[in-house]
Amino acid sequence: MRFPLLASSLTIGLACGQTQPLSIPGHPWIPAGSGDFRGPCPMMNTLANHGFIQHDGRNMTRENVIKGLGEGLNFDPALASVMFDQAIIANPEPNATYFTLDQLNKHNLLEHDASLSRSDAYFGNNHVFNQTVFDQTKSYWQGPVIDINMLANSKVARQLTSKAFNPTYVFTLLTEEFSLGEVIAPIIAFGDTDNLTVNRSLVEYFFENERLPSELGWKVRSDVVALQDVARMTGALRNATKLTTDSATTVSKRALGRNPHFGFVTGVSKLLTILAYYGQVESDIDES
Known part of the structure:
Protein backbone atom coordinates (compact mmCIF):
# COMPACT_ATOMS: atom_id res chain seq x y z
CA MET A 1 0.00 0.00 0.00
CA ARG A 2 1.22 3.51 -0.55
CA PHE A 3 1.04 7.09 -1.65
CA PRO A 4 1.86 10.71 -1.11
CA LEU A 5 -1.67 11.56 -0.86
CA LEU A 6 -2.15 9.03 1.68
CA ALA A 7 1.31 8.12 1.88
CA SER A 8 1.95 11.67 2.45
CA SER A 9 -1.19 11.36 4.39
CA LEU A 10 0.84 9.31 6.53
CA THR A 11 3.07 12.25 6.36
CA ILE A 12 1.27 14.11 9.02
CA GLY A 13 3.31 15.72 11.53
CA LEU A 14 4.07 15.95 15.10
CA ALA A 15 7.35 17.66 15.65
CA CYS A 16 8.84 17.96 19.07
CA GLY A 17 8.13 21.60 19.90
CA GLN A 18 5.37 23.32 21.68
CA THR A 19 2.14 21.34 21.46
CA GLN A 20 -1.51 21.84 22.07
CA PRO A 21 -4.19 19.33 23.06
CA LEU A 22 -5.85 17.54 20.17
CA SER A 23 -9.49 18.62 20.15
CA ILE A 24 -10.90 15.12 20.54
CA PRO A 25 -14.09 16.60 21.98
CA GLY A 26 -16.27 16.68 18.91
CA HIS A 27 -14.07 13.99 17.33
CA PRO A 28 -14.58 10.84 19.40
CA TRP A 29 -13.14 7.61 18.06
CA ILE A 30 -15.87 5.50 16.44
CA PRO A 31 -14.76 2.48 14.40
CA ALA A 32 -16.22 1.79 10.97
CA GLY A 33 -19.70 0.34 10.96
CA SER A 34 -21.71 -1.60 8.44
CA GLY A 35 -21.74 0.25 5.14
CA ASP A 36 -18.77 2.48 5.99
CA PHE A 37 -15.82 2.48 3.58
CA ARG A 38 -12.21 2.04 4.66
CA GLY A 39 -9.05 1.70 2.61
CA PRO A 40 -5.41 0.60 2.72
CA CYS A 41 -4.09 3.77 4.38
CA THR A 241 17.28 2.21 3.04
CA LYS A 242 20.51 1.93 1.07
CA LEU A 243 22.35 -1.33 1.71
CA THR A 244 25.75 0.11 0.84
CA THR A 245 27.78 2.56 2.89
CA ASP A 246 30.06 5.38 1.82
CA SER A 247 33.81 5.38 2.33
CA ALA A 248 33.57 7.39 5.52
CA THR A 249 31.80 4.54 7.28
CA THR A 250 33.69 1.61 5.79
CA VAL A 251 36.94 -0.07 6.70
CA SER A 252 40.00 1.66 5.30
CA LYS A 253 41.84 0.25 2.29
CA ARG A 254 44.90 -0.27 4.49
CA ALA A 255 42.87 -2.46 6.84
CA LEU A 256 41.38 -4.33 3.90
CA GLY A 257 44.85 -4.84 2.50
CA ARG A 258 45.74 -6.86 5.59
CA ASN A 259 42.78 -9.15 4.89
CA PRO A 260 43.86 -12.09 2.71
CA HIS A 261 40.35 -12.43 1.33
CA PHE A 262 40.47 -8.86 0.09
CA GLY A 263 43.64 -9.58 -1.86
CA PHE A 264 42.00 -12.59 -3.49
CA VAL A 265 38.85 -10.70 -4.40
CA THR A 266 40.89 -7.81 -5.79
CA GLY A 267 42.92 -10.23 -7.92
CA VAL A 268 39.81 -11.89 -9.31
CA SER A 269 38.32 -8.50 -10.07
CA LYS A 270 41.41 -7.46 -12.00
CA LEU A 271 41.49 -10.77 -13.89
CA LEU A 272 37.87 -10.37 -14.95
CA THR A 273 38.62 -6.84 -16.15
CA ILE A 274 41.57 -8.08 -18.24
CA LEU A 275 39.54 -10.92 -19.74
CA ALA A 276 36.72 -8.55 -20.59
CA TYR A 277 39.19 -6.19 -22.24
CA TYR A 278 40.84 -8.85 -24.38
CA GLY A 279 37.47 -10.30 -25.26
CA GLN A 280 36.48 -6.90 -26.63
CA VAL A 281 39.79 -6.59 -28.52
CA GLU A 282 39.29 -10.01 -30.10
CA SER A 283 35.74 -9.05 -31.05
CA ASP A 284 37.01 -5.88 -32.72
CA ILE A 285 39.62 -7.85 -34.71
CA ASP A 286 37.03 -10.36 -35.90
CA GLU A 287 34.76 -7.58 -37.07
CA SER A 288 37.56 -5.95 -39.03
Missing part, protein backbone atom coordinates in the same frame (compact mmCIF):
# COMPACT_ATOMS: atom_id res chain seq x y z
CA PRO A 42 -4.12 3.54 8.19
CA MET A 43 -4.04 7.31 8.64
CA MET A 44 -6.97 8.07 6.36
CA ASN A 45 -8.92 5.33 8.12
CA THR A 46 -7.96 6.85 11.46
CA LEU A 47 -9.08 10.32 10.42
CA ALA A 48 -12.40 8.83 9.32
CA ASN A 49 -12.76 6.97 12.62
CA HIS A 50 -12.35 10.30 14.44
CA GLY A 51 -14.66 12.16 12.07
CA PHE A 52 -12.03 14.59 10.76
CA ILE A 53 -13.05 13.37 7.31
CA GLN A 54 -16.36 11.68 6.53
CA HIS A 55 -16.89 8.80 8.92
CA ASP A 56 -18.54 6.73 6.20
CA GLY A 57 -15.47 7.09 3.98
CA ARG A 58 -17.45 8.56 1.08
CA ASN A 59 -17.47 11.85 -0.85
CA MET A 60 -13.91 12.96 -0.11
CA THR A 61 -13.85 16.34 -1.88
CA ARG A 62 -10.88 18.68 -2.03
CA GLU A 63 -12.54 21.01 0.44
CA ASN A 64 -13.27 18.43 3.12
CA VAL A 65 -9.92 16.66 2.69
CA ILE A 66 -8.07 19.95 3.21
CA LYS A 67 -10.27 20.76 6.19
CA GLY A 68 -9.89 17.30 7.75
CA LEU A 69 -6.13 17.07 7.33
CA GLY A 70 -5.74 20.61 8.61
CA GLU A 71 -7.84 20.14 11.73
CA GLY A 72 -6.73 16.64 12.55
CA LEU A 73 -3.04 16.82 11.68
CA ASN A 74 -2.23 20.49 11.13
CA PHE A 75 -1.43 19.95 7.46
CA ASP A 76 -0.68 22.95 5.32
CA PRO A 77 -3.56 23.47 2.83
CA ALA A 78 -1.14 23.23 -0.10
CA LEU A 79 0.14 19.84 1.09
CA ALA A 80 -3.37 18.55 1.70
CA SER A 81 -4.39 19.71 -1.77
CA VAL A 82 -1.47 17.84 -3.35
CA MET A 83 -2.53 14.73 -1.49
CA PHE A 84 -6.07 15.10 -2.80
CA ASP A 85 -4.74 15.38 -6.36
CA GLN A 86 -2.86 12.12 -5.90
CA ALA A 87 -5.90 10.30 -4.53
CA ILE A 88 -8.54 11.56 -6.93
CA ILE A 89 -7.17 9.28 -9.67
CA ALA A 90 -8.66 6.36 -7.72
CA ASN A 91 -12.12 7.46 -8.83
CA PRO A 92 -12.64 6.03 -12.35
CA GLU A 93 -15.36 8.53 -13.22
CA PRO A 94 -14.33 11.20 -15.77
CA ASN A 95 -13.72 14.60 -14.21
CA ALA A 96 -14.38 13.25 -10.73
CA THR A 97 -14.41 15.75 -7.89
CA TYR A 98 -14.38 13.25 -5.03
CA PHE A 99 -13.09 9.81 -4.10
CA THR A 100 -14.02 7.18 -1.54
CA LEU A 101 -11.70 5.27 0.80
CA ASP A 102 -12.90 2.06 -0.82
CA GLN A 103 -11.67 3.21 -4.23
CA LEU A 104 -8.15 3.46 -2.83
CA ASN A 105 -8.08 -0.34 -2.52
CA LYS A 106 -7.46 -0.85 -6.26
CA HIS A 107 -4.23 -2.83 -6.49
CA ASN A 108 -1.16 -1.22 -8.07
CA LEU A 109 -2.85 2.14 -8.52
CA LEU A 110 -2.14 3.70 -5.15
CA GLU A 111 -2.23 0.55 -2.99
CA HIS A 112 0.83 -1.65 -3.44
CA ASP A 113 2.72 -4.76 -2.36
CA ALA A 114 5.02 -4.90 0.69
CA SER A 115 2.92 -2.82 3.07
CA LEU A 116 4.06 -2.53 6.68
CA SER A 117 0.64 -3.59 7.95
CA ARG A 118 -1.34 -5.17 5.10
CA SER A 119 -1.04 -8.41 3.16
CA ASP A 120 -0.24 -8.33 -0.55
CA ALA A 121 -3.28 -8.52 -2.81
CA TYR A 122 -2.03 -11.87 -4.13
CA PHE A 123 -2.63 -13.43 -0.71
CA GLY A 124 -6.18 -12.11 -0.34
CA ASN A 125 -7.24 -8.93 1.44
CA ASN A 126 -4.96 -6.01 0.67
CA HIS A 127 -6.57 -3.32 2.80
CA VAL A 128 -7.50 -4.72 6.23
CA PHE A 129 -4.89 -4.62 9.01
CA ASN A 130 -2.94 -7.89 9.18
CA GLN A 131 -1.37 -8.68 12.55
CA THR A 132 1.05 -11.27 11.15
CA VAL A 133 2.42 -8.80 8.63
CA PHE A 134 2.70 -6.09 11.27
CA ASP A 135 4.47 -8.48 13.66
CA GLN A 136 7.17 -8.94 11.03
CA THR A 137 7.46 -5.18 10.66
CA LYS A 138 7.72 -4.67 14.44
CA SER A 139 10.47 -7.26 14.76
CA TYR A 140 12.84 -4.71 13.19
CA TRP A 141 11.94 -2.02 15.72
CA GLN A 142 14.39 -2.71 18.49
CA GLY A 143 13.68 -0.97 21.78
CA PRO A 144 11.09 1.53 23.01
CA VAL A 145 12.20 4.23 20.56
CA ILE A 146 12.11 3.68 16.79
CA ASP A 147 14.73 5.49 14.74
CA ILE A 148 14.88 6.03 11.00
CA ASN A 149 17.21 3.08 10.46
CA MET A 150 14.77 0.72 12.15
CA LEU A 151 11.97 1.99 9.93
CA ALA A 152 14.21 1.58 6.89
CA ASN A 153 15.08 -1.99 7.89
CA SER A 154 11.43 -2.93 8.29
CA LYS A 155 10.61 -1.44 4.89
CA VAL A 156 13.38 -3.36 3.12
CA ALA A 157 12.46 -6.56 4.95
CA ARG A 158 8.83 -6.32 3.90
CA GLN A 159 9.88 -5.80 0.28
CA LEU A 160 12.23 -8.79 0.41
CA THR A 161 9.52 -11.02 1.92
CA SER A 162 7.00 -9.91 -0.68
CA LYS A 163 9.44 -10.42 -3.56
CA ALA A 164 10.41 -13.87 -2.27
CA PHE A 165 6.91 -15.27 -1.74
CA ASN A 166 4.56 -13.27 -3.95
CA PRO A 167 4.86 -14.45 -7.58
CA THR A 168 3.01 -11.33 -8.77
CA TYR A 169 5.22 -8.91 -6.82
CA VAL A 170 5.30 -5.41 -8.31
CA PHE A 171 7.24 -2.49 -6.87
CA THR A 172 8.00 0.29 -9.36
CA LEU A 173 10.09 3.42 -8.89
CA LEU A 174 6.86 5.36 -8.42
CA THR A 175 5.75 2.85 -5.80
CA GLU A 176 9.04 3.43 -4.01
CA GLU A 177 8.29 7.14 -3.70
CA PHE A 178 4.84 6.40 -2.31
CA SER A 179 6.31 3.85 0.09
CA LEU A 180 8.90 6.25 1.45
CA GLY A 181 6.17 8.71 2.37
CA GLU A 182 4.15 6.03 4.12
CA VAL A 183 7.02 4.55 6.08
CA ILE A 184 8.36 7.86 7.38
CA ALA A 185 4.85 8.91 8.44
CA PRO A 186 5.01 7.59 12.04
CA ILE A 187 7.94 9.89 12.80
CA ILE A 188 6.27 12.87 11.16
CA ALA A 189 2.94 12.15 12.79
CA PHE A 190 3.98 11.18 16.29
CA GLY A 191 7.71 11.72 16.77
CA ASP A 192 10.77 13.92 16.86
CA THR A 193 11.32 15.27 13.36
CA ASP A 194 14.73 16.71 14.21
CA ASN A 195 16.29 13.49 15.50
CA LEU A 196 14.06 11.24 13.36
CA THR A 197 12.81 9.09 16.21
CA VAL A 198 9.39 8.13 17.56
CA ASN A 199 7.97 6.39 20.62
CA ARG A 200 7.24 2.81 19.60
CA SER A 201 4.13 2.55 21.78
CA LEU A 202 2.47 5.43 19.92
CA VAL A 203 3.14 3.83 16.54
CA GLU A 204 1.89 0.40 17.56
CA TYR A 205 -1.25 1.88 19.11
CA PHE A 206 -1.98 3.82 15.93
CA PHE A 207 -1.50 0.89 13.55
CA GLU A 208 -3.31 -1.71 15.63
CA ASN A 209 -6.31 0.47 16.51
CA GLU A 210 -6.46 2.98 13.64
CA ARG A 211 -6.81 5.57 16.33
CA LEU A 212 -4.85 8.70 17.24
CA PRO A 213 -2.80 7.88 20.37
CA SER A 214 -4.04 10.78 22.49
CA GLU A 215 -4.78 8.35 25.31
CA LEU A 216 -1.05 7.69 25.49
CA GLY A 217 -0.25 11.39 25.78
CA TRP A 218 0.15 12.32 22.13
CA LYS A 219 -0.84 15.83 21.15
CA VAL A 220 -1.08 17.33 17.69
CA ARG A 221 1.90 19.46 16.78
CA SER A 222 1.47 23.23 16.77
CA ASP A 223 3.72 23.74 13.73
CA VAL A 224 2.06 23.37 10.35
CA VAL A 225 3.30 20.42 8.25
CA ALA A 226 4.39 21.60 4.80
CA LEU A 227 5.45 19.86 1.63
CA GLN A 228 9.11 20.66 2.24
CA ASP A 229 8.94 18.88 5.61
CA VAL A 230 7.70 15.74 3.90
CA ALA A 231 10.44 16.00 1.25
CA ARG A 232 13.17 16.30 3.87
CA MET A 233 11.92 13.28 5.81
CA THR A 234 11.47 11.04 2.81
CA GLY A 235 14.93 11.99 1.58
CA ALA A 236 16.44 10.92 4.89
CA LEU A 237 14.56 7.62 4.77
CA ARG A 238 15.67 7.01 1.18
CA ASN A 239 19.29 7.27 2.32
CA ALA A 240 18.64 4.98 5.28
Whole structure:
Protein backbone atom coordinates (compact mmCIF):
# COMPACT_ATOMS: atom_id res chain seq x y z
CA MET A 1 0.00 0.00 0.00
CA ARG A 2 1.22 3.51 -0.55
CA PHE A 3 1.04 7.09 -1.65
CA PRO A 4 1.86 10.71 -1.11
CA LEU A 5 -1.67 11.56 -0.86
CA LEU A 6 -2.15 9.03 1.68
CA ALA A 7 1.31 8.12 1.88
CA SER A 8 1.95 11.67 2.45
CA SER A 9 -1.19 11.36 4.39
CA LEU A 10 0.84 9.31 6.53
CA THR A 11 3.07 12.25 6.36
CA ILE A 12 1.27 14.11 9.02
CA GLY A 13 3.31 15.72 11.53
CA LEU A 14 4.07 15.95 15.10
CA ALA A 15 7.35 17.66 15.65
CA CYS A 16 8.84 17.96 19.07
CA GLY A 17 8.13 21.60 19.90
CA GLN A 18 5.37 23.32 21.68
CA THR A 19 2.14 21.34 21.46
CA GLN A 20 -1.51 21.84 22.07
CA PRO A 21 -4.19 19.33 23.06
CA LEU A 22 -5.85 17.54 20.17
CA SER A 23 -9.49 18.62 20.15
CA ILE A 24 -10.90 15.12 20.54
CA PRO A 25 -14.09 16.60 21.98
CA GLY A 26 -16.27 16.68 18.91
CA HIS A 27 -14.07 13.99 17.33
CA PRO A 28 -14.58 10.84 19.40
CA TRP A 29 -13.14 7.61 18.06
CA ILE A 30 -15.87 5.50 16.44
CA PRO A 31 -14.76 2.48 14.40
CA ALA A 32 -16.22 1.79 10.97
CA GLY A 33 -19.70 0.34 10.96
CA SER A 34 -21.71 -1.60 8.44
CA GLY A 35 -21.74 0.25 5.14
CA ASP A 36 -18.77 2.48 5.99
CA PHE A 37 -15.82 2.48 3.58
CA ARG A 38 -12.21 2.04 4.66
CA GLY A 39 -9.05 1.70 2.61
CA PRO A 40 -5.41 0.60 2.72
CA CYS A 41 -4.09 3.77 4.38
CA PRO A 42 -4.12 3.54 8.19
CA MET A 43 -4.04 7.31 8.64
CA MET A 44 -6.97 8.07 6.36
CA ASN A 45 -8.92 5.33 8.12
CA THR A 46 -7.96 6.85 11.46
CA LEU A 47 -9.08 10.32 10.42
CA ALA A 48 -12.40 8.83 9.32
CA ASN A 49 -12.76 6.97 12.62
CA HIS A 50 -12.35 10.30 14.44
CA GLY A 51 -14.66 12.16 12.07
CA PHE A 52 -12.03 14.59 10.76
CA ILE A 53 -13.05 13.37 7.31
CA GLN A 54 -16.36 11.68 6.53
CA HIS A 55 -16.89 8.80 8.92
CA ASP A 56 -18.54 6.73 6.20
CA GLY A 57 -15.47 7.09 3.98
CA ARG A 58 -17.45 8.56 1.08
CA ASN A 59 -17.47 11.85 -0.85
CA MET A 60 -13.91 12.96 -0.11
CA THR A 61 -13.85 16.34 -1.88
CA ARG A 62 -10.88 18.68 -2.03
CA GLU A 63 -12.54 21.01 0.44
CA ASN A 64 -13.27 18.43 3.12
CA VAL A 65 -9.92 16.66 2.69
CA ILE A 66 -8.07 19.95 3.21
CA LYS A 67 -10.27 20.76 6.19
CA GLY A 68 -9.89 17.30 7.75
CA LEU A 69 -6.13 17.07 7.33
CA GLY A 70 -5.74 20.61 8.61
CA GLU A 71 -7.84 20.14 11.73
CA GLY A 72 -6.73 16.64 12.55
CA LEU A 73 -3.04 16.82 11.68
CA ASN A 74 -2.23 20.49 11.13
CA PHE A 75 -1.43 19.95 7.46
CA ASP A 76 -0.68 22.95 5.32
CA PRO A 77 -3.56 23.47 2.83
CA ALA A 78 -1.14 23.23 -0.10
CA LEU A 79 0.14 19.84 1.09
CA ALA A 80 -3.37 18.55 1.70
CA SER A 81 -4.39 19.71 -1.77
CA VAL A 82 -1.47 17.84 -3.35
CA MET A 83 -2.53 14.73 -1.49
CA PHE A 84 -6.07 15.10 -2.80
CA ASP A 85 -4.74 15.38 -6.36
CA GLN A 86 -2.86 12.12 -5.90
CA ALA A 87 -5.90 10.30 -4.53
CA ILE A 88 -8.54 11.56 -6.93
CA ILE A 89 -7.17 9.28 -9.67
CA ALA A 90 -8.66 6.36 -7.72
CA ASN A 91 -12.12 7.46 -8.83
CA PRO A 92 -12.64 6.03 -12.35
CA GLU A 93 -15.36 8.53 -13.22
CA PRO A 94 -14.33 11.20 -15.77
CA ASN A 95 -13.72 14.60 -14.21
CA ALA A 96 -14.38 13.25 -10.73
CA THR A 97 -14.41 15.75 -7.89
CA TYR A 98 -14.38 13.25 -5.03
CA PHE A 99 -13.09 9.81 -4.10
CA THR A 100 -14.02 7.18 -1.54
CA LEU A 101 -11.70 5.27 0.80
CA ASP A 102 -12.90 2.06 -0.82
CA GLN A 103 -11.67 3.21 -4.23
CA LEU A 104 -8.15 3.46 -2.83
CA ASN A 105 -8.08 -0.34 -2.52
CA LYS A 106 -7.46 -0.85 -6.26
CA HIS A 107 -4.23 -2.83 -6.49
CA ASN A 108 -1.16 -1.22 -8.07
CA LEU A 109 -2.85 2.14 -8.52
CA LEU A 110 -2.14 3.70 -5.15
CA GLU A 111 -2.23 0.55 -2.99
CA HIS A 112 0.83 -1.65 -3.44
CA ASP A 113 2.72 -4.76 -2.36
CA ALA A 114 5.02 -4.90 0.69
CA SER A 115 2.92 -2.82 3.07
CA LEU A 116 4.06 -2.53 6.68
CA SER A 117 0.64 -3.59 7.95
CA ARG A 118 -1.34 -5.17 5.10
CA SER A 119 -1.04 -8.41 3.16
CA ASP A 120 -0.24 -8.33 -0.55
CA ALA A 121 -3.28 -8.52 -2.81
CA TYR A 122 -2.03 -11.87 -4.13
CA PHE A 123 -2.63 -13.43 -0.71
CA GLY A 124 -6.18 -12.11 -0.34
CA ASN A 125 -7.24 -8.93 1.44
CA ASN A 126 -4.96 -6.01 0.67
CA HIS A 127 -6.57 -3.32 2.80
CA VAL A 128 -7.50 -4.72 6.23
CA PHE A 129 -4.89 -4.62 9.01
CA ASN A 130 -2.94 -7.89 9.18
CA GLN A 131 -1.37 -8.68 12.55
CA THR A 132 1.05 -11.27 11.15
CA VAL A 133 2.42 -8.80 8.63
CA PHE A 134 2.70 -6.09 11.27
CA ASP A 135 4.47 -8.48 13.66
CA GLN A 136 7.17 -8.94 11.03
CA THR A 137 7.46 -5.18 10.66
CA LYS A 138 7.72 -4.67 14.44
CA SER A 139 10.47 -7.26 14.76
CA TYR A 140 12.84 -4.71 13.19
CA TRP A 141 11.94 -2.02 15.72
CA GLN A 142 14.39 -2.71 18.49
CA GLY A 143 13.68 -0.97 21.78
CA PRO A 144 11.09 1.53 23.01
CA VAL A 145 12.20 4.23 20.56
CA ILE A 146 12.11 3.68 16.79
CA ASP A 147 14.73 5.49 14.74
CA ILE A 148 14.88 6.03 11.00
CA ASN A 149 17.21 3.08 10.46
CA MET A 150 14.77 0.72 12.15
CA LEU A 151 11.97 1.99 9.93
CA ALA A 152 14.21 1.58 6.89
CA ASN A 153 15.08 -1.99 7.89
CA SER A 154 11.43 -2.93 8.29
CA LYS A 155 10.61 -1.44 4.89
CA VAL A 156 13.38 -3.36 3.12
CA ALA A 157 12.46 -6.56 4.95
CA ARG A 158 8.83 -6.32 3.90
CA GLN A 159 9.88 -5.80 0.28
CA LEU A 160 12.23 -8.79 0.41
CA THR A 161 9.52 -11.02 1.92
CA SER A 162 7.00 -9.91 -0.68
CA LYS A 163 9.44 -10.42 -3.56
CA ALA A 164 10.41 -13.87 -2.27
CA PHE A 165 6.91 -15.27 -1.74
CA ASN A 166 4.56 -13.27 -3.95
CA PRO A 167 4.86 -14.45 -7.58
CA THR A 168 3.01 -11.33 -8.77
CA TYR A 169 5.22 -8.91 -6.82
CA VAL A 170 5.30 -5.41 -8.31
CA PHE A 171 7.24 -2.49 -6.87
CA THR A 172 8.00 0.29 -9.36
CA LEU A 173 10.09 3.42 -8.89
CA LEU A 174 6.86 5.36 -8.42
CA THR A 175 5.75 2.85 -5.80
CA GLU A 176 9.04 3.43 -4.01
CA GLU A 177 8.29 7.14 -3.70
CA PHE A 178 4.84 6.40 -2.31
CA SER A 179 6.31 3.85 0.09
CA LEU A 180 8.90 6.25 1.45
CA GLY A 181 6.17 8.71 2.37
CA GLU A 182 4.15 6.03 4.12
CA VAL A 183 7.02 4.55 6.08
CA ILE A 184 8.36 7.86 7.38
CA ALA A 185 4.85 8.91 8.44
CA PRO A 186 5.01 7.59 12.04
CA ILE A 187 7.94 9.89 12.80
CA ILE A 188 6.27 12.87 11.16
CA ALA A 189 2.94 12.15 12.79
CA PHE A 190 3.98 11.18 16.29
CA GLY A 191 7.71 11.72 16.77
CA ASP A 192 10.77 13.92 16.86
CA THR A 193 11.32 15.27 13.36
CA ASP A 194 14.73 16.71 14.21
CA ASN A 195 16.29 13.49 15.50
CA LEU A 196 14.06 11.24 13.36
CA THR A 197 12.81 9.09 16.21
CA VAL A 198 9.39 8.13 17.56
CA ASN A 199 7.97 6.39 20.62
CA ARG A 200 7.24 2.81 19.60
CA SER A 201 4.13 2.55 21.78
CA LEU A 202 2.47 5.43 19.92
CA VAL A 203 3.14 3.83 16.54
CA GLU A 204 1.89 0.40 17.56
CA TYR A 205 -1.25 1.88 19.11
CA PHE A 206 -1.98 3.82 15.93
CA PHE A 207 -1.50 0.89 13.55
CA GLU A 208 -3.31 -1.71 15.63
CA ASN A 209 -6.31 0.47 16.51
CA GLU A 210 -6.46 2.98 13.64
CA ARG A 211 -6.81 5.57 16.33
CA LEU A 212 -4.85 8.70 17.24
CA PRO A 213 -2.80 7.88 20.37
CA SER A 214 -4.04 10.78 22.49
CA GLU A 215 -4.78 8.35 25.31
CA LEU A 216 -1.05 7.69 25.49
CA GLY A 217 -0.25 11.39 25.78
CA TRP A 218 0.15 12.32 22.13
CA LYS A 219 -0.84 15.83 21.15
CA VAL A 220 -1.08 17.33 17.69
CA ARG A 221 1.90 19.46 16.78
CA SER A 222 1.47 23.23 16.77
CA ASP A 223 3.72 23.74 13.73
CA VAL A 224 2.06 23.37 10.35
CA VAL A 225 3.30 20.42 8.25
CA ALA A 226 4.39 21.60 4.80
CA LEU A 227 5.45 19.86 1.63
CA GLN A 228 9.11 20.66 2.24
CA ASP A 229 8.94 18.88 5.61
CA VAL A 230 7.70 15.74 3.90
CA ALA A 231 10.44 16.00 1.25
CA ARG A 232 13.17 16.30 3.87
CA MET A 233 11.92 13.28 5.81
CA THR A 234 11.47 11.04 2.81
CA GLY A 235 14.93 11.99 1.58
CA ALA A 236 16.44 10.92 4.89
CA LEU A 237 14.56 7.62 4.77
CA ARG A 238 15.67 7.01 1.18
CA ASN A 239 19.29 7.27 2.32
CA ALA A 240 18.64 4.98 5.28
CA THR A 241 17.28 2.21 3.04
CA LYS A 242 20.51 1.93 1.07
CA LEU A 243 22.35 -1.33 1.71
CA THR A 244 25.75 0.11 0.84
CA THR A 245 27.78 2.56 2.89
CA ASP A 246 30.06 5.38 1.82
CA SER A 247 33.81 5.38 2.33
CA ALA A 248 33.57 7.39 5.52
CA THR A 249 31.80 4.54 7.28
CA THR A 250 33.69 1.61 5.79
CA VAL A 251 36.94 -0.07 6.70
CA SER A 252 40.00 1.66 5.30
CA LYS A 253 41.84 0.25 2.29
CA ARG A 254 44.90 -0.27 4.49
CA ALA A 255 42.87 -2.46 6.84
CA LEU A 256 41.38 -4.33 3.90
CA GLY A 257 44.85 -4.84 2.50
CA ARG A 258 45.74 -6.86 5.59
CA ASN A 259 42.78 -9.15 4.89
CA PRO A 260 43.86 -12.09 2.71
CA HIS A 261 40.35 -12.43 1.33
CA PHE A 262 40.47 -8.86 0.09
CA GLY A 263 43.64 -9.58 -1.86
CA PHE A 264 42.00 -12.59 -3.49
CA VAL A 265 38.85 -10.70 -4.40
CA THR A 266 40.89 -7.81 -5.79
CA GLY A 267 42.92 -10.23 -7.92
CA VAL A 268 39.81 -11.89 -9.31
CA SER A 269 38.32 -8.50 -10.07
CA LYS A 270 41.41 -7.46 -12.00
CA LEU A 271 41.49 -10.77 -13.89
CA LEU A 272 37.87 -10.37 -14.95
CA THR A 273 38.62 -6.84 -16.15
CA ILE A 274 41.57 -8.08 -18.24
CA LEU A 275 39.54 -10.92 -19.74
CA ALA A 276 36.72 -8.55 -20.59
CA TYR A 277 39.19 -6.19 -22.24
CA TYR A 278 40.84 -8.85 -24.38
CA GLY A 279 37.47 -10.30 -25.26
CA GLN A 280 36.48 -6.90 -26.63
CA VAL A 281 39.79 -6.59 -28.52
CA GLU A 282 39.29 -10.01 -30.10
CA SER A 283 35.74 -9.05 -31.05
CA ASP A 284 37.01 -5.88 -32.72
CA ILE A 285 39.62 -7.85 -34.71
CA ASP A 286 37.03 -10.36 -35.90
CA GLU A 287 34.76 -7.58 -37.07
CA SER A 288 37.56 -5.95 -39.03
